[in-house]
Amino acid sequence: MSPPLDRPFGFTVTQRDPGCAARCGVLHTPHGDVPTPVFMPVGTVGTVKAMTFEQLTATGARIILGNTYHLHLRPGSELIASLGGLHRFQGWDGAVLTDSAGFQVFSLSDLVKITEDGVHFRSHLDGARLFFTPELSMEIQCNLGADIVMAFDQCVAADAGPDEIARGVDRTGRWLRRCVDAFGPGGRRHENGYERVLFGIMQGGTSIGERRRSAEDIVQLDLPGYAIGGLSVGEPKDVLHAMTAEAAPLLPPDRPRYLMGVGYPDDILAAVLAGVDMFDCVLPTRMARTGSVLTWDGRLVVKNSVYARDERPIDADCPCPTCRRHSRAYIRHLFQARELLGPMLATQHNLWFYQELMRGIADAIGQNRLVAYARQVTDRWNDGERRRLDRIAHNGPGGRGR
Amino acid sequence: MSPPLDRPFGFTVTQRDPGCAARCGVLHTPHGDVPTPVFMPVGTVGTVKAMTFEQLTATGARIILGNTYHLHLRPGSELIASLGGLHRFQGWDGAVLTDSAGFQVFSLSDLVKITEDGVHFRSHLDGARLFFTPELSMEIQCNLGADIVMAFDQCVAADAGPDEIARGVDRTGRWLRRCVDAFGPGGRRHENGYERVLFGIMQGGTSIGERRRSAEDIVQLDLPGYAIGGLSVGEPKDVLHAMTAEAAPLLPPDRPRYLMGVGYPDDILAAVLAGVDMFDCVLPTRMARTGSVLTWDGRLVVKNSVYARDERPIDADCPCPTCRRHSRAYIRHLFQARELLGPMLATQHNLWFYQELMRGIADAIGQNRLVAYARQVTDRWNDGERRRLDRIAHNGPGGRGR
Numbered sequence: 001m002s003p004p005l006d007r008p009f010g011f012t013v014t015q016r017d018p019g020c021a022a023r024c025g026v027l028h029t030p031h032g033d034v035p036t037p038v039f040m041p042v043g044t045v046g047t048v049k050a051m052t053f054e055q056l057t058a059t060g061a062r063i064i065l066g067n068t069y070h071l072h073l074r075p076g077s078e079l080i081a082s083l084g085g086l087h088r089f090q091g092w093d094g095a096v097l098t099d100s101a102g103f104q105v106f107s108l109s110d111l112v113k114i115t116e117d118g119v120h121f122r123s124h125l126d127g128a129r130l131f132f133t134p135e136l137s138m139e140i141q142c143n144l145g146a147d148i149v150m151a152f153d154q155c156v157a158a159d160a161g162p163d164e165i166a167r168g169v170d171r172t173g174r175w176l177r178r179c180v181d182a183f184g185p186g187g188r189r190h191e192n193g194y195e196r197v198l199f200g201i202m203q204g205g206t207s208i209g210e211r212r213r214s215a216e217d218i219v220q221l222d223l224p225g226y227a228i229g230g231l232s233v234g235e236p237k238d239v240l241h242a243m244t245a246e247a248a249p250l251l252p253p254d255r256p257r258y259l260m261g262v263g264y265p266d267d268i269l270a271a272v273l274a275g276v277d278m279f280d281c282v283l284p285t286r287m288a289r290t291g292s293v294l295t296w297d298g299r300l301v302v303k304n305s306v307y308a309r310d311e312r313p314i315d316a317d318c319p320c321p322t323c324r325r326h327s328r329a330y331i332r333h334l335f336q337a338r339e340l341l342g343p344m345l346a347t348q349h350n351l352w353f354y355q356e357l358m359r360g361i362a363d364a365i366g367q368n369r370l371v372a373y374a375r376q377v378t379d380r381w382n383d384g385e386r387r388r389l390d391r392i393a394h395n396g397p398g399g400r401g402r
Numbered sequence: 403m404s405p406p407l408d409r410p411f412g413f414t415v416t417q418r419d420p421g422c423a424a425r426c427g428v429l430h431t432p433h434g435d436v437p438t439p440v441f442m443p444v445g446t447v448g449t450v451k452a453m454t455f456e457q458l459t460a461t462g463a464r465i466i467l468g469n470t471y472h473l474h475l476r477p478g479s480e481l482i483a484s485l486g487g488l489h490r491f492q493g494w495d496g497a498v499l500t501d502s503a504g505f506q507v508f509s510l511s512d513l514v515k516i517t518e519d520g521v522h523f524r525s526h527l528d529g530a531r532l533f534f535t536p537e538l539s540m541e542i543q544c545n546l547g548a549d550i551v552m553a554f555d556q557c558v559a560a561d562a563g564p565d566e567i568a569r570g571v572d573r574t575g576r577w578l579r580r581c582v583d584a585f586g587p588g589g590r591r592h593e594n595g596y597e598r599v600l601f602g603i604m605q606g607g608t609s610i611g612e613r614r615r616s617a618e619d620i621v622q623l624d625l626p627g628y629a630i631g632g633l634s635v636g637e638p639k640d641v642l643h644a645m646t647a648e649a650a651p652l653l654p655p656d657r658p659r660y661l662m663g664v665g666y667p668d669d670i671l672a673a674v675l676a677g678v679d680m681f682d683c684v685l686p687t688r689m690a691r692t693g694s695v696l697t698w699d700g701r702l703v704v705k706n707s708v709y710a711r712d713e714r715p716i717d718a719d720c721p722c723p724t725c726r727r728h729s730r731a732y733i734r735h736l737f738q739a740r741e742l743l744g745p746m747l748a749t750q751h752n753l754w755f756y757q758e759l760m761r762g763i764a765d766a767i768g769q770n771r772l773v774a775y776a777r778q779v780t781d782r783w784n785d786g787e788r789r790r791l792d793r794i795a796h797n798g799p800g801g802r803g804r
Contacts, residue, residue: 046736047741049743050743052723053727054723054727055454075739079711079731083711083713083729084713091727091732308477309481309484321454321456327485327491329481330491330492333447333476333491336476337447337476339447339449340451341451341452341454344452344746345454
């Protein structure tokens with residue numbers, strides 16, 4: 001691995017599309033420059049599931065996400081720190097962003113008790129009692145040695161009422177200040193010599209007023225980047241898109257904007273149009289492991305029997321190693337036989353697909369035509385999805401009647 | 403994939419080590435030349451488990467094995483034939499050897515009934531009744547389109563008595579003639595234009611006399627290659643080595659000799675010293691998936707807690723991508739967290755290890771010093787294994803007391 005660069009974190013906007021709020025840029029990190037808009041594959045527990053780091057690099061990925069909660073449980077952040085930090089532990093010389101565990105606390109546990117001090121809940125592995133605080137989240141993330149550390153926030157459910165949303169905004173603001181204090185000037189400097197940065201997270205549910213209040217609160221802290229949290233938690237797609245469009249411009253234009261946990265290609269396109277720069281989502285990797293792959297014409301459940309004799313690649317336009325070598329029939333067989341190569345090939349394809357999408361977005365921004373590109377990609381995707389759902393309605397998911 | 407070459411199968415001996423019976427050679431196949439001695443990774447059901455074909459090629463593998471029985475059950479050889487044969491189906495342009503299902507019939511099913519006509523048994527997947535004959539085995543293997551087709555033989559258990567061994571030899575000889583008839587001049591020509599060949603299999607259990615009788619019987623058929631079957635079925639290591647040393651010279655020196663299902667590095671070394679050219683074994687791939695990896699100092703159970711903080715690669719001398727990038731601590735964590743990347747990285751390492759061993763063997767033959775090389779590798783392996791077993795005896799398998 002190349003040694004990390006001893007230089008400050010930075011974000012440069014390199015191009016803007018005058019037809020929308022989209023921009024191209026570069027995140028300068030101690031572990032290399034990352035072109036934006038960027039999709040960050042999720043490497044939950046120190047591995048992007050079913051991918052080698054050589055394969056991941058080949059997709060074009062330059063930054064991945066690590067999960068504070070999962071790595072805290074296993075193998076533990078002290079162990080990772082003692083082995084030189086997460087980059088070195090997992091053998092990845094690109095950049096790493098770690099989430100704060102705030103979202104896992106919200107999504108993984110039925111037995112959560114939130115107090116002003118922090119969150120009591122139980123491990124999904126063994127039921128052990130855990131207590132996460134802003135300070136602990138900072139400590140773990142500093143142990144992991146991420147390039148970008150995320151604030152410990154309070155996410156509320158999609159159906160939360162106004163009072164609950166407002167309380168989440170207030171608490172997220174107070175906790176952000178505790179994160180800043182805990183992270184401190186000392187926390188910024190990794191023992192390996194490079195500078196970490198802390199990003200704040202906006203909450204506010206589906207209330208535009210609360211989104212504004214949250215943004216005004218956290219922007220006061222003048223952090224090097226900001227995220228939009230609390231979306232993609234079950235709300236309808238049009239609400240997600242509308243809220244993103246409202247929320248993004250509330251964040252400073254000279255800082256990277258990160259929409260957490262999003263999403264499908266059309267969600268990403270809508271968000272880039274609104275001025276968002278960074279994304280992460282388990283969708284491409286998680287879908288792949290169940291035998292669903294992504295094409296420009298929508299999802300394709302490659303494990304279905306309809307593909308048993310289909311000699312075409314997953315997507316005829318895809319340059320990935322899976323599509324260059326293998327047919328749908330073969331990949332379907334691998335899933336049928338429960339072979340590890342099935343999830344491996346499907347994951348590789350899906351992550352290439354997302355990186356191809358991001359490259360297409362960047363090209364379109366460079367040519368001032370993102371609005372047209374987004375419409376074209378979204379229309380083609382939606383047409384394909386409609387045809388797929390029609391087929392299922394007529395023939396059942398296996399599509400034998402086709 | 404490159405088109406297969408329309409030229410006859412052949413075997414050329416290129417070098418001999420005067421200190422033993424070992425030789426280097428080249429198998430000329432329609433799907434490329436394969437240097438020997440060769441280790442063939444096992445691609446049971448159309449995939450070398452947990453490996454992409456890019457990764458497999460990078461190890462140096464030029465020929466892999468496919469399993470007639472498994473591919474017959476799933477996805478079926480007619481389907482594979484309709485999609486252009488096994489090479490094209492799995493996306494592999496190297497050579498393929500298919501076994502005959504004879505060994506699976508012997509090893510997988512408790513409910514086997516052998517008649518002169520063939521073998522009745524039950525599918526390990528769903529218990530369905532199956533009936534394998536020499537003719538069916540030839541038909542399936544021709545459907546698969548292997549470069550090298552193996553005869554359907556009768557394997558007997560390691561503890562078989564003299565009469566049973568003799569009956570196995572006789573039946574294997576009769577079945578070989580049925581295979582030759584079924585394979586025929588017509589069977590040799592694949593519809594894609596290339597020539598397939600049929601190898602005979604010697605049986606004879608642990609009886610030198612029966613081995614000789616079997617060899618004399620099958621050699622009469624003047625086949626392009628011969629295998630030693632019926633070993634590595636549970637007999638002690640010294641018996642395996644002694645029988646290999648007796649059996650190999652009974653086969654024609656100008657034909658490739660293939661010791662089926664073998665084995666550990668010292669077994670392969672002993673067999674190459676005796677004049678064997680080809681090997682296959684599930685050992686490196688199967689062990690990898692349970693967290694055992696191979697080093698020049700013996701096995702290493704990398705998933706054990708003793709490696710939780712071990713920053714060294716699996717083997718300091720290994721040039722494989724796993725060892726160049728990852729520590730034992732990381733791979734141990736992956737197995738602990740049941741991540742797919744654990745088996746992927748361990749398999750990659752183990753297959754590289756075997757190909758490195760074969761390259762070391764070929765170099766040593768080229769320098770007329772295979773006897774010394776074999777002793778050195780075997781002594782170092784045995785020393786390492788002894789130390790490992792001592793540690794386990796003192797500390798238990800996790801080695802926490804170390």
